[in-house]
Amino acid sequence: MAQGWGLGALINLDHYGHYIQWHVIQISVGNLIVMVLMVATFVAALLAPFPGRRNRKGAK
């Protein structure tokens, strides 16, 4: 436990969370942020160029 070492979180998230409700779907803001980041990472993985592509082009 970090507090035992005299260290605490810089941002304390130990408060009741915020939730978004849409019909039957209920999602916490924390989970929504993680999901958006995961989708963004997936899209970036699709669209970002492979490393070394520029070098290969230069070599051609």
Place this chain on the structure above:
Amino acid sequence: MTKKAFRPDVDAPEYKGAYVPYDIIKEGAIAVLVVFILTAALALVFSSPDEKAITIKTWSNADAVDFAQTAGDELAGTSAVAGYGAPYNSNGTSQHWGFLSPEKWVGVHIPINTSQDFVIDPLSAQPAQPALTAALNQWKSASSTVQTAWADAFNKAEPNLTFVNNRVIIPTKAAGPIPVLLNYETQMARSGALDQALVTQNGFYTTNYTKPLLFLSDGTYFAGLANKQHLLGSQWGMMNETGQYPGQAWLWLYTFWYQVKPWSTSASGDFLVWGTMMILTALMVLVPFIPGLRSIPRKIKIYRIIWREHYTQ
């Protein structure tokens, strides 16, 4: 010999293009380093959930009435655990899906007699006190018919149970020794002695908290705390975490079924959800063998975005 027709989802065409070197060890090492730095940084900034464990001592001090009512239900054999069925006892209908009922097949392998295990045994292990000993003897020597009559009287008076001046008040005179037993049980709980009495000691380390957890689950206090933190099954609780922390987002489909009928209203909901997920998991594992489903990646052509350099040549 005739040449076999090319099957697009099964056969791989021979690759005749150019090859380029790629250092996968370097990529793996960079990925590990990035994850390590991110983990350390996020732990420093946000730390981790730090909710204190809920014990029977916590519960009985925070809501003595709920505790005493629940203890009475355990003694009377009318609590949810008392009537659950396998694996705890044979008093209820096991969860099933048609003829499939794994709980029933496995049988009672964690035997729990709530009256004995949660109330009578812990009280019997207390140092001798005349009033307690007399009440215990009265309960133990009574026939099951008499015990049921006391339990019925308690159940009728239970909604009006109060806790005043450290005493449980049950407004009935027909409940036999139950008021005395519940008073001692509540005192024991508030001191923390009941937590110790209910933990099963397996060897040197104490790791089996089955009994105190089942006892806690029968009250409304624990469910109330879970409700505030959006951790109930009906609140997509499986994918949530305490506080504002993100939780197990990957369990979204598992917990989704608990929100819709018939899964949300079935008495065998847990087993139905598990069975549904097993069927869906089998479908996912068997994708390469399922015509139509295995064609989806080829038809939606996302691979062409990833390998766009190759396909533009």
